[in-house]
Amino acid sequence: MSAYVVSVLTEGAIFGIMALGLNVIWGWSGDFDLAYYGYVAIGAYMTLVLTIGAPTPPAQYILGLQLPYPLAVVGAIATSMAVGLVVGLIALRHLRGIYFSIVTLGAVYVMYVMAGQYVPLVDGYNGLSGLFDPMGDWFGLDYQSYQYFFLGLSLVCFVLVFLFTARISGSRFGMALRTLREDERAAAAFGRDIYRLKLKGYVLGAGLAGFAGALFAAYLSAFNPSAWSPVEVIVLYSAVLVGGRGNIWGVALGVLIMGMLVQESTRFLPMLPGLGQLNTLHPQVLLALRGVVIGLVLVLFLRFRPQGLLPERRYVDREPVAPASMPAT
Amino acid sequence: MSVAEPAFALEVRGLSKHFGGVYAVEDCSFQAPLGQVTGLIGPNGAGKSTAIDLISGFKLPDAGTVIFKGRRLEGLPPHRISRLGLVRTFQAPREWPALTVLENVVMANWDAGRESFFQGVFGLGRAQREAATQELAKARRIISELGLDAVRNERAGSLSGGQKRLVEFARIRMAQPELVILDEPMGGVNPVMGERMAVAIEGFIASGTSVIVVEHNLPFIERVTQHVIVMAQGTVIAEGPFESLRSSQAVVDAYLGEVVGDASS
Amino acid sequence: MHEALLTLGFGIVTAAILALSAVAFTLEYGVTNVANVSHGEILTVSAYVAYLVHSRTGSAVAAAIGAAVAGGLVALAMYMSVIGPFIRFGASPTVVFIATLGISFMIQNFLVIGFGAENVAYTIDPGAPQHLGPFLLTPLDEQIVISAAAITLGLYVIVSRTKFGKALRAVSQNRELARVTGINATQVAAATFVLAGMIAGYAGFILAESVGTFNPYFGFSFFLITLTASVAGGLGKPFGTVAGAVMVGLILEFAGNYITASYNLAFAFAILAIVILVRPRGLFTNARRTVFE
Numbered sequence: 001m002s003a004y005v006v007s008v009l010t011e012g013a014i015f016g017i018m019a020l021g022l023n024v025i026w027g028w029s030g031d032f033d034l035a036y037y038g039y040v041a042i043g044a045y046m047t048l049v050l051t052i053g054a055p056t057p058p059a060q061y062i063l064g065l066q067l068p069y070p071l072a073v074v075g076a077i078a079t080s081m082a083v084g085l086v087v088g089l090i091a092l093r094h095l096r097g098i099y100f101s102i103v104t105l106g107a108v109y110v111m112y113v114m115a116g117q118y119v120p121l122v123d124g125y126n127g128l129s130g131l132f133d134p135m136g137d138w139f140g141l142d143y144q145s146y147q148y149f150f151l152g153l154s155l156v157c158f159v160l161v162f163l164f165t166a167r168i169s170g171s172r173f174g175m176a177l178r179t180l181r182e183d184e185r186a187a188a189a190f191g192r193d194i195y196r197l198k199l200k201g202y203v204l205g206a207g208l209a210g211f212a213g214a215l216f217a218a219y220l221s222a223f224n225p226s227a228w229s230p231v232e233v234i235v236l237y238s239a240v241l242v243g244g245r246g247n248i249w250g251v252a253l254g255v256l257i258m259g260m261l262v263q264e265s266t267r268f269l270p271m272l273p274g275l276g277q278l279n280t281l282h283p284q285v286l287l288a289l290r291g292v293v294i295g296l297v298l299v300l301f302l303r304f305r306p307q308g309l310l311p312e313r314r315y316v317d318r319e320p321v322a323p324a325s326m327p328a329t
Numbered sequence: 330m331s332v333a334e335p336a337f338a339l340e341v342r343g344l345s346k347h348f349g350g351v352y353a354v355e356d357c358s359f360q361a362p363l364g365q366v367t368g369l370i371g372p373n374g375a376g377k378s379t380a381i382d383l384i385s386g387f388k389l390p391d392a393g394t395v396i397f398k399g400r401r402l403e404g405l406p407p408h409r410i411s412r413l414g415l416v417r418t419f420q421a422p423r424e425w426p427a428l429t430v431l432e433n434v435v436m437a438n439w440d441a442g443r444e445s446f447f448q449g450v451f452g453l454g455r456a457q458r459e460a461a462t463q464e465l466a467k468a469r470r471i472i473s474e475l476g477l478d479a480v481r482n483e484r485a486g487s488l489s490g491g492q493k494r495l496v497e498f499a500r501i502r503m504a505q506p507e508l509v510i511l512d513e514p515m516g517g518v519n520p521v522m523g524e525r526m527a528v529a530i531e532g533f534i535a536s537g538t539s540v541i542v543v544e545h546n547l548p549f550i551e552r553v554t555q556h557v558i559v560m561a562q563g564t565v566i567a568e569g570p571f572e573s574l575r576s577s578q579a580v581v582d583a584y585l586g587e588v589v590g591d592a593s594s
Numbered sequence: 595m596h597e598a599l600l601t602l603g604f605g606i607v608t609a610a611i612l613a614l615s616a617v618a619f620t621l622e623y624g625v626t627n628v629a630n631v632s633h634g635e636i637l638t639v640s641a642y643v644a645y646l647v648h649s650r651t652g653s654a655v656a657a658a659i660g661a662a663v664a665g666g667l668v669a670l671a672m673y674m675s676v677i678g679p680f681i682r683f684g685a686s687p688t689v690v691f692i693a694t695l696g697i698s699f700m701i702q703n704f705l706v707i708g709f710g711a712e713n714v715a716y717t718i719d720p721g722a723p724q725h726l727g728p729f730l731l732t733p734l735d736e737q738i739v740i741s742a743a744a745i746t747l748g749l750y751v752i753v754s755r756t757k758f759g760k761a762l763r764a765v766s767q768n769r770e771l772a773r774v775t776g777i778n779a780t781q782v783a784a785a786t787f788v789l790a791g792m793i794a795g796y797a798g799f800i801l802a803e804s805v806g807t808f809n810p811y812f813g814f815s816f817f818l819i820t821l822t823a824s825v826a827g828g829l830g831k832p833f834g835t836v837a838g839a840v841m842v843g844l845i846l847e848f849a850g851n852y853i854t855a856s857y858n859l860a861f862a863f864a865i866l867a868i869v870i871l872v873r874p875r876g877l878f879t880n881a882r883r884t885v886f887e
Contacts, residue, residue, distance in 0.1 A: 098687055288703040292707075298693075298699075302689055
């Protein structure tokens with residue numbers, strides 16, 4: 001397996017975890033949360049400040065501990081959940097629909113600006129780096145083997161998160177979240193505390209985002225505002241939409257498809273008639289073209305297949321029906 | 330000698346609510362008897378729906394009190410009121426569209442223990458699984474009794490208006506509240522369904538649920554209720570068995586010439 | 595005190611540009627109930643067009659007209675190709691909102707393809723700052739404020755005095771009801787988008803020339819502040835929006851004395867969050883909410 005394939009698969013697994021977390025908030029609770037990627041970023045940044053040790057001037061950042069990676073991951077998840085709780089407490093109290101989305105957009109923008117501009121936090125635009133091969137020294141791995149190790153680790157984490165969300169999906173808690181999405185008033189009329197329930201879902205999603213962020217930080221060995229670009233965000237949301245909101249298999253499929261689209265489009269787009277020359281004009285053009293394709297996919301799916309490729313499945317009860325009842329019309 | 334049992338299913342005193350200077354409900358007071366079907370009628374704009382919203386916690390009253398099972402409800406959020414045993418429906422059927430009919434009915438039951446995140450992750454204990462099985466069986470039974478077997482596994486959103494109403498009734502049977510408030514259940518429903526609803530409402534009473542029905546369909550009110558409250562312009566103008574209201578001048582006036590008991594809608 | 599007045603003066607310029615952008619956005623929202631996230635791109639595209647026209651003709655007036663025309667066309671295209679079809683198809687406002695996010699992303703990328711991602715310098719000599727009462731403004735600033743006021747006034751006349759304005763208000767309040775009374779809601783919406791686009795296009799032009807540089811993303815950044823002003827004023831109410839814009843413009847300008855410019859946007863959003871939490875229907879409307887009201 002070439003290094004390229006290993007890298008792509010690893011990134012795919014990490015994005016898969018992100019997408020599954022977004023699915024909890026967007027797919028099950030039904031809230032289009034634009035702050036989500038912020039929790040990923042927080043997870044990544046937190047992992048770094050907990051593992052790369054004290055800052056060497058002129059770099060500045062908070063904490064700067066040198067904890068073992070697994071501990072840092074726990075810290076990252078906890079921090080993402082804490083921030084998610086704060087945002088959720090504010091945004092989920094009274095807001096729904098567009099107003100909710102706009103406030104979460106504001107929240108993520110504030111996070112982005114604080115991370116990118118307020119230098120003492122996480123060294124501003126430079127960001128943080130230096131997380132090389134965490135846990136590699138535990139097993140005495142060289143560079144090559146480490147890539148496989150980390151791929152395996154990421155895949156295992158993805159499978160664990162998948163199983164975890166599968167469990168939630170089939171549980172009464174998961175069903176309760178869905179009743180919020182389907183009809184909040186009815187849910188309240190039947191005893192659900194909407195605010196608390198949505199908060200739980202929201203914090204859960206934020207926690208998964210933080211987990212993904214922690215892995216992402218190790219994958220990139222760094223994190224800074226340029227790793228936090230619109231493309232990544234749009235691809236993530238598109239993956240959930242295209243694959244199937246509310247269906248974890250759909251989400252996984254969506255990540256696969258969008259991942260392939262992102263990777264392969266830069267290869268085959270220049271092959272289309274007339275576009276071959278563009279690559280030589282500006283280096284960003286190919287990426288911008290890819291951006292157009294991604295945006296187009298998003299809009300087309302919203303219009304023609306908003307439920308995604310694998311829509312949420314319904315539960316079919318196989319218990320035999322007792323005879324002799326009036327049919328309803 | 331225990332504390333006196335509540336004599337009424339619901340007691341409302343001096344309930345008021347205004348929107349931008351206009352009183353939708355003003356000094357509204359009534360009592361709904363226990364174990365009976367009470368109708369709430371009145372011309373459009375009388376404030377019936379607002380009163381229901383105020384009672385069930387979906388709107389906050391400006392003044393007044395609501396007493397249910399010896400407790401004051403005003404100011405409580407809807408889910409708290411529901412957990413105390415007061416369930417309501419809405420003018421348009423509010424099923425959970427993507428969920429199946431069976432899921433809709435099962436989820437009418439709120440179970441704090443089984444619905445927690447903790448249980449979601451770690452699964453249910455044996456006692457809880459037993460309760461879940463019972464619950465599922467009960468749901469199937471209720472669905473059968475209401476004639477919804479054929480659509481048990483269909484998404485509730487794909488049903489006809491009448492079927493959706495029946496799903497709502499199934500949910501009520503499942504939740505077994507002490508009081509259910511039905512907000513215009515006959516809206517958009519054909520007359521044949523009306524008889525089935527009347528039967529279902531009698532079923533509620535038989536299982537210990539008191540009923541308040543808000544309706545414009547007066548023959549239906551005549552058919553199912555033992556006691557009727559008439560509202561107009563935000564307040565109660567008459568109360569009593571349906572028959573007695575036919576001859577009430579106040580009621581006739583309120584309907585602006587429309588004779589009580591005539592029109593079907 | 596002198597400082598404060600100066601800041602007030604600058605704030606009015608910012609507010610003027612913001613008011614135009616926000617009013618346009620509010621018009622779009624009013625007739626469709628859709629928060630058009632790609633609104634910022636109307637400004638960006640218009641800025642590019644203005645720049646091109648200006649470089650060819652050397653005339654700022656031609657550039658302004660070019661920007662307005664481009665803005666109207668872009669907005670119309672947005673309505674006809676995306677927003678209108680989605681509404682007719684019955685999509686929820688959130689779905690269309692996401693779609694406009696996608697369009698926004700696409701347009702930004704198209705601009706990168708066409709012009710590259712680098713900043714484009716667009717300088718027009720602003721003239722020497724003069725004292726106008728307690729304020730210190732350049733002739734350019736004055737032109738901006740005066741033209742913004744004129745456009746707002748013109749818009750007021752259109753909305754309140756013309757038949758089109760009446761139809762616009764009808765559709766904004768209740769689309770179905772408007773249809774029943776014989777108004778072609780789609781045509782009215784399309785025309786409103788053209789009008790809004792022209793205003794936004796002009797806003798893009800003056801924003802670009804007052805800031806001095808722009809790039810494919812500049813409209814989107816400004817959109818975030820625009821959103822704040824629109825929500826603050828009351829989504830869907832054009833004249834509350836103007837008040838909201840003035841307020842936000844002034845707050846930003848005053849805050850700018852204490853916090854560095856890069857935090858501007860974050861600060862704007864903090865304002866937005868507070869406004870939405872306290873009065874989600876806007877500061878200048880009657881609001882009352884529990885989550886169900």
